[in-house]
Amino acid sequence: MIATDGRPTTTAGSPVTGHRLDVPAPSFAHLARLSDDTGLFEHARHAIVRREHGYCTDDVARGLVVTSREPEPTGAVLRLAECYLAFLTHAQDARGAFHNRLGHDRRWADESGLGDWWGRALWGLGTAVARSPAAWIREEALVAFSAGAVRRSPAPHAMAFAGLGAVEVLRRHPTHPAAAALLADAATTIGTPQGDPRWPWPQQRLTYASAALAEVVIVASQLRHDGPLLDSGLRMLAWLRDVQLRDGRLSVVPAAGWGRGAVRLRHDQQPIEVAALADACATAATVTGDPGWETGVRQAVGWFLGDNDVGTPMWDPATGGGYDGLTPHGPNLNQGAESTLALISTLQHARRWS
Structure with missing residues (x-):
């Protein structure tokens, strides 16, 4: 397959339908724009x-x-x-x-x-x-x-x-030495989950790019002998992945966030959440060798290609830009830097796990 900008595509199965999805190669055209x-x-x-x-x-x-x-x-x-x-x-x-x-x-x-x-x-x-x-x-x-x-x-x-x-x-x-000390301090600042399995997260509220916190806990356990346990980071990420699935599709925590015990809204979903989850699942797959984490990467790719709550693509093939958010009525058609970067980042992972 060839993408609209002449770049090759790969194919991947939809996590929900099993249909083959044409996955475009990352395009830097809109980033350059x-x-x-x-x-x-x-x-x-x-x-x-x-x-x-x-x-x-x-x-x-x-x-x-x-x-x-x-x-x-x-x-x-x-x-x-x-x-x-x-x-x-x-x-x-x-x-x-x-x-x-x-x-x-x-x-x-x-x-x-x-x-x-x-x-x-x-x-x-x-x-x-x-x-x-x-x-x-x-x-x-x-x-x-x-x-x-x-x-x-x-x-x-x-x-x-x-x-x-x-x-x-x-x-x-x-x-x-400075990188090692910074990584250790980052993991300490993030913390590890408390004992309640219903909310295995260090903070009482999910806000934005939450998967990045779990990712740091995971890698700190591998690169620092005195870092947090790998199990803590994987437990955080597994819970975050699972609570952001709806009928097998990604339905990420919206821009308003989600506090423990509160009603969770479905919109406005932001591409940054999807990209952060793709990053963290890719890291978990690499660290553990468990191919089950690759499903999270595929679901993130699928979200951009239309496997989301509204069933609509979250990027513009004509420009290579990512749409700024998913509303109940479809995408916010503005194509700003954050959303375009999230799209590129997620598609970069698709090279390996599509």
């Missing part, structure tokens, strides 16, 4: 970039993750990675924290800090250190990662994203 020589614009109206909303480190960092994951990047993808790396090094202050929001006028709209964007910046930098084929990208990313890895955030999500970056660095540099 959202990017300029400074960075990656955050928002779009349909497929048209909204420059007035500027750039954010959160998205640029995720851009560096997906461009660095490409095993044989084209020249265009490599140039995107270099642009995103330059943005992150510009966003970093002398103490290792990061600014998050840059206006189209190239002025920072915030002070540097240690929010989610700090964690995601380290995730992007760590992925570039481990996976980029370009030596100059790997070297500069390691300098910036090492400067940021000495800082700590009190927020579990920020530490989880930073921990994912630390894991990447340790795969290429197993004795990197």
